[in-house]
Each structure stands twice: as C-alpha cells, then as structure tokens.
Amino acid sequence: MKPRRLGPYSLLRSLFAARKGDVRAMEDVYHLRGVMTVAAMVFATVGLPGLMLVYYGIVGIRSDELALAADVRRRSEAAAAEFKADLEATFVQFQNAALSRLTSGQSVYTGQRELEDSLRVVFRFDADGKLEPPFLPSSVDQLEDQQFLLFDTWQEASAAEREGRWDRAAGLYAQAARVTHSRRDRARCLYNRARALDRAGQSREAEAIWQQEIEELGRDLYGFRIGDLARLELAESRLKRDPAGGQEDLRGLADALLTDNWEIGRGGEAAVARRAIELLPSSDWTARARGRVDERSSQLYWAERLQPELDSLGAKGRLLRAGAGDFVYLKTDSALWAMTWTDSDQYAFGLEFNRLLARERLAAAAVGGPDGDIRAALVEPSASTTADVLARASLAPWLPDWSVAVGARDPEGLAAQQTDQRRRGIGVILISIAMIALGLVLSTRFVRRELEAARDKSDFAAHVSHELRSPITQIRLKAEALQLGLATDDVARTRHYDVIVRESERLSRLVDNILDFAAIEKGKKKYTFRIGDVGLTVARCVEQAGVAMETKGMKIDFELPDDLPVIWHDADAVSQVMINLLSNAAKYGQQAAWIGVKVYVREGATGPEICVDVSDRGIGIAGTEQKAVFDQYYRSTDPLARSKKGTGIGLTIVRYIMEAHGGRVGIESAPGVGSTFTLHFPLSFVPPSGQGT
Numbered sequence: 001m002k003p004r005r006l007g008p009y010s011l012l013r014s015l016f017a018a019r020k021g022d023v024r025a026m027e028d029v030y031h032l033r034g035v036m037t038v039a040a041m042v043f044a045t046v047g048l049p050g051l052m053l054v055y056y057g058i059v060g061i062r063s064d065e066l067a068l069a070a071d072v073r074r075r076s077e078a079a080a081a082e083f084k085a086d087l088e089a090t091f092v093q094f095q096n097a098a099l100s101r102l103t104s105g106q107s108v109y110t111g112q113r114e115l116e117d118s119l120r121v122v123f124r125f126d127a128d129g130k131l132e133p134p135f136l137p138s139s140v141d142q143l144e145d146q147q148f149l150l151f152d153t154w155q156e157a158s159a160a161e162r163e164g165r166w167d168r169a170a171g172l173y174a175q176a177a178r179v180t181h182s183r184r185d186r187a188r189c190l191y192n193r194a195r196a197l198d199r200a201g202q203s204r205e206a207e208a209i210w211q212q213e214i215e216e217l218g219r220d221l222y223g224f225r226i227g228d229l230a231r232l233e234l235a236e237s238r239l240k241r242d243p244a245g246g247q248e249d250l251r252g253l254a255d256a257l258l259t260d261n262w263e264i265g266r267g268g269e270a271a272v273a274r275r276a277i278e279l280l281p282s283s284d285w286t287a288r289a290r291g292r293v294d295e296r297s298s299q300l301y302w303a304e305r306l307q308p309e310l311d312s313l314g315a316k317g318r319l320l321r322a323g324a325g326d327f328v329y330l331k332t333d334s335a336l337w338a339m340t341w342t343d344s345d346q347y348a349f350g351l352e353f354n355r356l357l358a359r360e361r362l363a364a365a366a367v368g369g370p371d372g373d374i375r376a377a378l379v380e381p382s383a384s385t386t387a388d389v390l391a392r393a394s395l396a397p398w399l400p401d402w403s404v405a406v407g408a409r410d411p412e413g414l415a416a417q418q419t420d421q422r423r424r425g426i427g428v429i430l431i432s433i434a435m436i437a438l439g440l441v442l443s444t445r446f447v448r449r450e451l452e453a454a455r456d457k458s459d460f461a462a463h464v465s466h467e468l469r470s471p472i473t474q475i476r477l478k479a480e481a482l483q484l485g486l487a488t489d490d491v492a493r494t495r496h497y498d499v500i501v502r503e504s505e506r507l508s509r510l511v512d513n514i515l516d517f518a519a520i521e522k523g524k525k526k527y528t529f530r531i532g533d534v535g536l537t538v539a540r541c542v543e544q545a546g547v548a549m550e551t552k553g554m555k556i557d558f559e560l561p562d563d564l565p566v567i568w569h570d571a572d573a574v575s576q577v578m579i580n581l582l583s584n585a586a587k588y589g590q591q592a593a594w595i596g597v598k599v600y601v602r603e604g605a606t607g608p609e610i611c612v613d614v615s616d617r618g619i620g621i622a623g624t625e626q627k628a629v630f631d632q633y634y635r636s637t638d639p640l641a642r643s644k645k646g647t648g649i650g651l652t653i654v655r656y657i658m659e660a661h662g663g664r665v666g667i668e669s670a671p672g673v674g675s676t677f678t679l680h681f682p683l684s685f686v687p688p689s690g691q692g693t
C-alpha cells in the first residue's frame, strides 16, 4: 500500500510531529493524552460547528415558518385595509360629485349612474321633513277607482268601442260624462268620447273637445293624466296633416312630461312621453330623450318601492342633521341612504344595497388575484370568525352590517408549505450532520491508517537494520576467523566460506528486495519482458533454494509439466517472486521442513493461465490477515510469525510484480495447517509497448 498524502492529515501529522519531534511519538494518540487532544480537536472543528449548525438550523426553520405565516397575515391585513380604503374612496368620490352638482345647481335627478352606479333615486325634503318636488306623494284615491269600475254606462260604452261602433260609443261616453259626479271620471269620459268621434271620422269635433277640456282633465284609473293623453292624440292627428308641427308638438309634450313633477306610483307621464318619442323619427334627440324616460321610469319604480321608508326618512333626516355638505349614511331594509343637507333642504340619495353588496363582493373576490395565496370575502358581523381569517375590517358606514375578511386562500396548503419547508430544513441539517459524521469517520480512518503506516515504516527501519546486522555479523565473524587462521582444516574453512557465501546471498536478496520495493513504491520499477518458459525460471529458483535448504534438512517437492506454453515474463522479477515465496515458506514452514512447488496450466476466470503453487505446512495465516499480508510493511500479529525476522515487504513485492504480469497472487491458508501461495500468469498477457523484447 502506498502511503497516502492527504492535506488535512499532513497538517494533523505535522502538528503532532512538530510537538513531539518524532514520528513514533504519534502513538501517543492511542494514549489518554493523545485521545484527549484528538477529542478536543474533533469537538472544536466538528462537534461545535455541528451543534451550532443544528441550533441555528432549528432556529432558522422555526423563524422561516413564522415568517411565512407572518407574511400571509401581513398581506391579509394590508389587503383588508386597502379594500376598506377603496370603498371609502368610491364613496368620497360619489359624495364630492353629488355635492358639486348640488352647489352648482345641476340636477341630481338626471345622470344618476354617473354619480354612483347603484344610485336609484334622490329625494328632497324641506326643513320639516316633507317630501319636495320633483317627487310628490301619490294622489290616487282607491275608493274612487272602485266606484268607477261599477259604472254601467261606461261599461256599455267600452263594449261598443270594442265592437267598433264608434258613434254609439261616443254617445254613451257623453251620457256617462253628464251623469258622473267625479271630476276625474267625467274627464276620462270626455276623452274617450273624443277618441270615439275621432275614430268615427269626426276628427274636428274630437280635437275641439281635447283642446277645450284639456286643462280640466285629471288622471285616469291607470295613473295617466288624461290631459297628457289628449295632447298626445292632438299631436298625433296634427302629425298626419302637418308633420313638422306634429313633431314639434310631440317633442314639446315629451319635454314637458320629463320636467314635470313626478307623482310616486304613477308611471303615466313616462309611458306617454315614451309613446311621443316613438312617434318621432329617430335622432340624437330621441335617443337622449329615451334615456331620460328610462331613468325617470326607474326612479319612479324605486320611489314607489322605497315609499314605505319615505316618512321615517324625512323625520330621521331632521334628527341626524349634520353640517351642510356632510354625509350621514342610513341603512334601511332595502336601501342605503346617503343623506346630506344644504342650507334649506335635505337630500336622501337612495342606493340599492344589494347591488352595492354584489359589486363589493365581486371586488372582494378579486383581492389577491386569481393565483394569489390570499383570499377575501364579505361577511356579516354575525358570522363567526373562522381560523383561516387572518384580518378583518368593518365596512361601516357604507356596508354597515358587513366586513371584509381576508385569509389564506388555502390554509391547508399553507400548512403543507410550512411542513415542506420544515422537512427540507431538517433534511439539510441531517444531511450536513451525516456528511460531518462521514467526514469524521473517513478522516479518522485516514489518520489511523497513516499513523499505522508511519509506525510500520519505523518498524520497517528497525527490521531492516536487524536483518542487515545478522548476515553482516556472520560474514565478519567467519572472515575474521579465516583471516586469523582459526579454521585449521579444509572442512572448517569450507564451512566458513559456505556461511560467508550464504549470508552474502541473503544480504544481497535483502538489498534487492529493498531496492525493488523502493522502485515499486516510486512507480519506477523497470521490467524487461521476454517470451519464454516461466517453468524454467521457477525450476532454476527451486534448484537454487533446494541446495540451501537441503543443508537445513528441508525437502522441496517440485512438479513441472513438460509442455508448458511460453508466456511474456520478466525472468528476474519472477525469480524475485519465487525467492520471496520460497524463503517465506522456509521461514514460516517450521519443523515440517517441507515445501511443495507445483506448476500447472488451468482455465482461469479471464482465460487460460499458468499457475505456480508454493505450499508449506507451517504456521499458516489467519483468515482476517490473509489480505493484509500483501500490504507494505505488514507483519503478522501472530507471535509465532513475529518471532521470525522479516521486513514486511516481501509479499508486497510479489503482489506488484504479479500485477505487472497482468496476473495476481492468491492465498489459501489455515493457521497451524499451512499456506499455499498461488501465482497466476494469464497466457493472454502482452507487455505494455516498449517493455517487451
């Protein structure tokens, strides 16, 4: 394993190293002081920021939630206030327009819609609360109507008229006129007689009656002023003779009717005026006049509808009287009365309350826009405020029984939004904590690994010195013995030379390993691949090792098939691999004194491969350590293995060299039973360009 150079760790390491001045001292971390230091650092760099993150995260989430609710509430309040202000502005505008008409002497009875859309009628009262023109109380006497209906001659005349017997009808109407005591009935009889005469062809007589009697005539049963009907008939007959004159009469009649005072409950004037206008060729004048007639009809309709409130209105007006130009609002069953005063008169502007309400309801529905998150509605004060109403404003005095209530359009949605926001916030906090924890775990692991690596390195230095010392001592002892002539006979001398040769070989193997390892670690190891028989290389190594081992009483079983395929390999590197494996087998093979080497071809996972098994019946390796033995500087924790000298780089070199051959090294081992290391050389391996010869 290559040492990792991590920024944060290097920092940490230099911190420790600087304080202790010795890499080995880093082991202190495993002691209490070291643990305390690390704990304090972890707390300062991770724990405290983590706690702050959680604290401020929760505070943030809560305040976001509150802000969301507060924002909706604030906008609801603003919308309620704005709604009320808009309503007030509408009424102020109406008041100003009404006052300016009153003070400038313009009519408040025409063009009412321009004053206010829901304005239906305007009444004027005198200082005593009595209704003033143009509206007048109805003058119709119900009893008189009844009597009239029972009048036989009239009935007979009407029947004759229906049958087209005009002469007879004219006679009967004359008779009825003479008999009746009622001034109004007489007028109606005369009018009808003239009409019958007119139809009978005696138009001159008819016109004479109409002209003479006109001023005398009153109102008929249906509320028509008979004089008006007579004028209409006259103008109509003149139209036939003299169109210009007739039109002038009709226009005069309509004008007069529209400027006359209006008796409440009587629509006759409007009907006659409408008829007069219909007889005229259409023009701007007729269009305008028709508009005025419509307006007047509507006013009369509303005046009649609101008649029950009229008396009390006059009286209340006196009670409520405010300064000239001030407005007081009064809500009755069907209308909202806007009352104001001039020096002498009291005006009551009757606004159709339901229409006003409908309009403001529409306006309320538009508050917040179609997609907005707030919603407004008009509610009666009796309506209990529901939880989703966030702001409420009374709309008195204009809609006195009503207020506008504003709240979240979708309270559940708002709550869901808050929950979402909370979930997101908590999610972010949890992810951050998880990442901090992960970072902590990873960096702890890195730190531990690096510490271990540092310790391994220092162990390695110690092991190497140890490994070097023993052959050097042996060589030196034997050489000195020879120099001093202590070996007296040839046998002794030969033994001394053997020791010197064996220990020199061991020394050179050790140096080779160290140099190789250094080259591998730097990534600078050079390979020279050639196509050849790897079995031969293996055999040469087995042979070399065998000579040395036989002297120690060890036996090597070697199996090599004849027809081994040739492969690309670096013979020196493979020798190095074999020497390492064989010396390990010898070293850890214990008393068994047996080593098995077997070369064979088999079908591997990636294709055919040549395998070399190196087996021993020694101490074996625990399953948990089988992977680690290939790590650099790793030496087993097993005391038996530890008792042997070693540097912990032999198997690392094996692994790297096998990888360079596109293969791998496998291990099968059981403690106390023995180990088999298997080299896998894939036949398909082709060296990288430039490395094969």
Ligand code: ADP
Pocket (backbone or CB within 6 Å): 580, 584, 585, 588, 589, 616, 618, 619, 620, 621, 629, 634, 635, 636, 637, 641, 642, 645, 646, 647, 648, 649, 650, 651, 652, 675
């Ligand atoms: P060393 O110089 O310690 O032998 P190696 O890299 O060759 O280093 O081996 C690493 C470790 O693997 C050894 O320390 C030993 O514990 C274990 N090991 C290697 N070969 C064998 C084996 N044949 N039997 C048992 N243990 C072995």
